[in-house]
Amino acid sequence: MKKTAGIIAEYNPIHRGHQYHIQQTRLLTQADYIIVAMSGDYVQRGTPAVFDKYHRTRMALLSGADLVVELPVCYATASAEYFALGGIWTLDSLGIVTDLCFGSESGDLASLLALAKLLSHEPEDYQTLLRACLKKGVSFPVARREALLSYINTYPDLPKSQWNKLLESPNNILGIEYLKALNRLHSSIHPHTVLRDGACYHETQLPDSSIFTSASALRRALADSAPFKQLAPYLPSDCRTYFQQILASGELLWTDDFSLLLHMRLIQENADSLTCYVDVTPELANRIENRKTEYRSFSQFTELLKTKELTHTRIQRALLHILLGITELSFPPYIRLLGVRKESRELLSLIQKHSSVPVCAGTGRALRDLPASSYGLIRQQLYPSELYQSVLSHKINAPYVPEHSRPLIVL
Amino acid sequence: MKKTAGIIAEYNPIHRGHQYHIQQTRLLTQADYIIVAMSGDYVQRGTPAVFDKYHRTRMALLSGADLVVELPVCYATASAEYFALGGIWTLDSLGIVTDLCFGSESGDLASLLALAKLLSHEPEDYQTLLRACLKKGVSFPVARREALLSYINTYPDLPKSQWNKLLESPNNILGIEYLKALNRLHSSIHPHTVLRDGACYHETQLPDSSIFTSASALRRALADSAPFKQLAPYLPSDCRTYFQQILASGELLWTDDFSLLLHMRLIQENADSLTCYVDVTPELANRIENRKTEYRSFSQFTELLKTKELTHTRIQRALLHILLGITELSFPPYIRLLGVRKESRELLSLIQKHSSVPVCAGTGRALRDLPASSYGLIRQQLYPSELYQSVLSHKINAPYVPEHSRPLIVL
Incomplete structure (x- = not known):
C-alpha cells in the first residue's frame, strides 16, 4: 500500500506557510500522496470563508495537494474538539490515509501526546479543578488551561513553564485535539507534527521581514482592498495568477x-x-432574544453579545449555526470530493475501493444514490x-x- | 348609533383619487366617521408596498380618514375574492361600521349586485361553462369573464356589451367581490359605490391634463427617481410635506x-x-423547482415563470407567500389598529366596546393578552x-x- 498523508486545513486563504507545511509533510512522512480535508464555505471561527471552496480547492491543488475533500460543514464550524474530530473522521473514512501531519508551535509530538492522553482520560482531580475554574466565569479554553496547569503541578514529566506555553498556542491545542480524535476513532493513522512559527497566528499586519504571514493578516489586507502586489509575496507562486483573477472578479x-x-x-x-x-445555550438564546432589536449587522451583533464567558468566536459560531440551520453534529452519509491533480488520479479508484462511506464528486449523484432517509443530512450539507x-x-x-x-475540479 | 363608513384600500401610495374617494364617501353615506382597512406592508399584486404601513397610515389620516386598521397580511396579498373577504371581515368585525363605499368604473350598484348574486350562487350551467373555458388554458379571470358572458347571453337584464365592459374593469370585479363577501359574512354593512375613472388604473405615465393619476403611475415615477415636484400635483395637499420627507430619507x-x-x-x-x-399549486411548485438555478432576482424569476395560464401577478403573489411563509388563509386572532385622528378618538372606545375580536394598537399587548394557542397566527401577522x-x-x-x-399613530 502506498503512503498517503492527510492534512486538515482551512486555507482561508492559502499562503506560503501552508505550502511549506505541505512540503514538510511530504518530506517528513515520505508520502506518495497528500490528501487535504479542507473546510468548505465556512470556517472554524464562525464566518464564511473569504473565497468559496472551489477557488480554495484549486489553490490547494496548485500548492502541492494531490486531492482535496470537504470537511463536513457542522464540524468545520465547530469548536476545536469537534473540528478535529470531523477532520480525523473524514481522513480516516477514506480508508487510504496512513499518516497525519499537523503544524504546531511546539513541534514536539511527545508532549502533545502526553497532554492528549491526559485530556482523553480526564482524571477526576483534573475534572474537579476544571469545574472550579469554570465557576469563576472565564471562557472554557482559559478554564481548561488553568485547571491543567494546577493539575500538572504534581505531574513530573515537564516543567510547568513549558506546559503553560504549550497550552497557550492555538495550533498545539488543535494538535492535541487531533491526537484525541485519533484515539477516539481508533484510527491507525500515524501522527506527525511540523514546527510552525507561533507568532504568525495572531499577526494582523503583513510582515516586512518574512515571506510567511498569517491567513488573518492576508484577510485583513483583502478587507482593506490592498493592491495585489502587496499580497503576492506571501502567496505560493503557482497560486498568484489564479488569486489575482479572483480579486479581479x-x-x-x-x-x-x-x-x-x-x-x-x-x-x-x-x-x-x-x-x-448547535452552540446555542439557553443563556445565549436569551441574550440573543433580549437584544434582537439592537441588531444592525452580523459583526455588530456578535460584538454586542460578547461577555467575559462568551467569547467573540463562540458567539460568531453560534450565530453562523443559526444562519445555516445547523442543529446537530453528526457524520454525513457521504464525503464530498472537491478536486484532484491529474497525475494523482489513481487516488480516486483507491478511495472508491477502500473508503468506509460513499465518496462523491458531483453531489447530484449523492442525492440520487443515497437512501431517502439520508435526505435531511444531505440537505444540511448542501444548504x-x-x-x-x-x-x-x-x-x-x-x-x-x-x-x-459543480463537477470535480481536475487540475 | 353614529354612521361610520368603511373603505378598503392599499394607498400604495395615496393620491388625489383616493382623497376624492374619501370625500365622496363622506358625502354619499353622510358618515360621521371614516374607517380605512388598509393593507399593511404587502399588497395584492404580490409585492411589498412602496412605503411601510406606518407612513401610509399617516398619509391616510392626513387625507381624511379618521381611523386606520390593518388588513390581515394573508388576505391583503390574496386574490380579489379573498382580498375582499379579508377587508369586509376586518370592517365587519369592528362592530361599528354601518356603510361601505368602494370605487368602481361602472358606478352602478344595481348591476354589480346582480353579478355578485350570480357569482355567489354559481348556477350549474355557469359552472360547466367555466370549466370548459379553464380547459382552454387561459387564466382564471379570463375564463370567468368568458363563461359569464356566455351564460348571460340568455340573461335578459342587460345588453351583453355592458356586462363585458363591467367585467373588464378591475375595480368592478373587486366591487363584486366586496358584495359577495358581505353576503358570505351575513354583514349588515350597507354598500355604496363611487364612480371612478377606469382609465386611470392601467396608466403608467403621470397625465398632463389631470390632477388624477393611478398609484401605478406614481410608483413608476418613484422607481424612476422622478423629482418630487413632478409628483406633488397628484398628491393630496396635506400629504405633500410628509411624502417629501419620506423621499428624502x-x-x-x-x-x-x-x-x-x-x-x-x-x-x-x-x-x-x-x-x-398559499397559491402554490403542484404545477407551479414543479415549475419553481425546475427553474430554480436560473434565479437572479424576484422580478426576473417572476417573469421567467410566467405562462399563459399563470399570470405575472399570480406568480408574484405565490413567491411572496413563500417569502413570508404564508401557508393558510385564516382570520387572525386580533385586528391591528394603526392610527387615529385626535378628534376622532371616540372611535377607539366604540370599537373596544363593539368589536367581535380583540383590537390592539401595540402588538406587544396582543402577544401578552392572547391565548398561547394563538401564537402561530400572531407570528404569521408579525413576521x-x-x-x-x-x-x-x-x-x-x-x-x-x-x-x-410601534405605538398607535395619533394625528
Whole structure:
C-alpha cells in the first residue's frame, strides 16, 4: 500500500506557510500522496470563508495537494474538539490515509501526546479543578488551561513553564485535539507534527521581514482592498495568477454580506426555538432574544453579545449555526470530493475501493444514490454551500451555480 | 348609533383619487366617521408596498380618514375574492361600521349586485361553462369573464356589451367581490359605490391634463427617481410635506430589495414542500423547482415563470407567500389598529366596546393578552412586518424598529 498523508486545513486563504507545511509533510512522512480535508464555505471561527471552496480547492491543488475533500460543514464550524474530530473522521473514512501531519508551535509530538492522553482520560482531580475554574466565569479554553496547569503541578514529566506555553498556542491545542480524535476513532493513522512559527497566528499586519504571514493578516489586507502586489509575496507562486483573477472578479465574501439573511433567521426564532442550534445555550438564546432589536449587522451583533464567558468566536459560531440551520453534529452519509491533480488520479479508484462511506464528486449523484432517509443530512450539507453561492451571485451580479452542478475540479 | 363608513384600500401610495374617494364617501353615506382597512406592508399584486404601513397610515389620516386598521397580511396579498373577504371581515368585525363605499368604473350598484348574486350562487350551467373555458388554458379571470358572458347571453337584464365592459374593469370585479363577501359574512354593512375613472388604473405615465393619476403611475415615477415636484400635483395637499420627507430619507422598498431573501427561502424548499404555501399549486411548485438555478432576482424569476395560464401577478403573489411563509388563509386572532385622528378618538372606545375580536394598537399587548394557542397566527401577522422593517433598516442603514414597539399613530 502506498503512503498517503492527510492534512486538515482551512486555507482561508492559502499562503506560503501552508505550502511549506505541505512540503514538510511530504518530506517528513515520505508520502506518495497528500490528501487535504479542507473546510468548505465556512470556517472554524464562525464566518464564511473569504473565497468559496472551489477557488480554495484549486489553490490547494496548485500548492502541492494531490486531492482535496470537504470537511463536513457542522464540524468545520465547530469548536476545536469537534473540528478535529470531523477532520480525523473524514481522513480516516477514506480508508487510504496512513499518516497525519499537523503544524504546531511546539513541534514536539511527545508532549502533545502526553497532554492528549491526559485530556482523553480526564482524571477526576483534573475534572474537579476544571469545574472550579469554570465557576469563576472565564471562557472554557482559559478554564481548561488553568485547571491543567494546577493539575500538572504534581505531574513530573515537564516543567510547568513549558506546559503553560504549550497550552497557550492555538495550533498545539488543535494538535492535541487531533491526537484525541485519533484515539477516539481508533484510527491507525500515524501522527506527525511540523514546527510552525507561533507568532504568525495572531499577526494582523503583513510582515516586512518574512515571506510567511498569517491567513488573518492576508484577510485583513483583502478587507482593506490592498493592491495585489502587496499580497503576492506571501502567496505560493503557482497560486498568484489564479488569486489575482479572483480579486479581479470580486468573488470575496465577508461575514456582513450575510447580515440581512441572519436577521431574517433571528426574527423567525424565539428564545426557545434558538436553543435547537448547535452552540446555542439557553443563556445565549436569551441574550440573543433580549437584544434582537439592537441588531444592525452580523459583526455588530456578535460584538454586542460578547461577555467575559462568551467569547467573540463562540458567539460568531453560534450565530453562523443559526444562519445555516445547523442543529446537530453528526457524520454525513457521504464525503464530498472537491478536486484532484491529474497525475494523482489513481487516488480516486483507491478511495472508491477502500473508503468506509460513499465518496462523491458531483453531489447530484449523492442525492440520487443515497437512501431517502439520508435526505435531511444531505440537505444540511448542501444548504450552506447553496446559501454561500446565492449571496455571492447577488453580490457580484452573476448567475447562481448550485452545488449539484459543480463537477470535480481536475487540475 | 353614529354612521361610520368603511373603505378598503392599499394607498400604495395615496393620491388625489383616493382623497376624492374619501370625500365622496363622506358625502354619499353622510358618515360621521371614516374607517380605512388598509393593507399593511404587502399588497395584492404580490409585492411589498412602496412605503411601510406606518407612513401610509399617516398619509391616510392626513387625507381624511379618521381611523386606520390593518388588513390581515394573508388576505391583503390574496386574490380579489379573498382580498375582499379579508377587508369586509376586518370592517365587519369592528362592530361599528354601518356603510361601505368602494370605487368602481361602472358606478352602478344595481348591476354589480346582480353579478355578485350570480357569482355567489354559481348556477350549474355557469359552472360547466367555466370549466370548459379553464380547459382552454387561459387564466382564471379570463375564463370567468368568458363563461359569464356566455351564460348571460340568455340573461335578459342587460345588453351583453355592458356586462363585458363591467367585467373588464378591475375595480368592478373587486366591487363584486366586496358584495359577495358581505353576503358570505351575513354583514349588515350597507354598500355604496363611487364612480371612478377606469382609465386611470392601467396608466403608467403621470397625465398632463389631470390632477388624477393611478398609484401605478406614481410608483413608476418613484422607481424612476422622478423629482418630487413632478409628483406633488397628484398628491393630496396635506400629504405633500410628509411624502417629501419620506423621499428624502430614502425609505422606499421594491420587490427586488427582497431578492436575496426569497432566494434563501427557495433553496430551502423542494417541489413537495413548496405546495404548502398559499397559491402554490403542484404545477407551479414543479415549475419553481425546475427553474430554480436560473434565479437572479424576484422580478426576473417572476417573469421567467410566467405562462399563459399563470399570470405575472399570480406568480408574484405565490413567491411572496413563500417569502413570508404564508401557508393558510385564516382570520387572525386580533385586528391591528394603526392610527387615529385626535378628534376622532371616540372611535377607539366604540370599537373596544363593539368589536367581535380583540383590537390592539401595540402588538406587544396582543402577544401578552392572547391565548398561547394563538401564537402561530400572531407570528404569521408579525413576521412579514418585521421582515419589511429588517430589509428597510439594512437598505438605509438605520436602526431596526420592531413591530411590537410601534405605538398607535395619533394625528
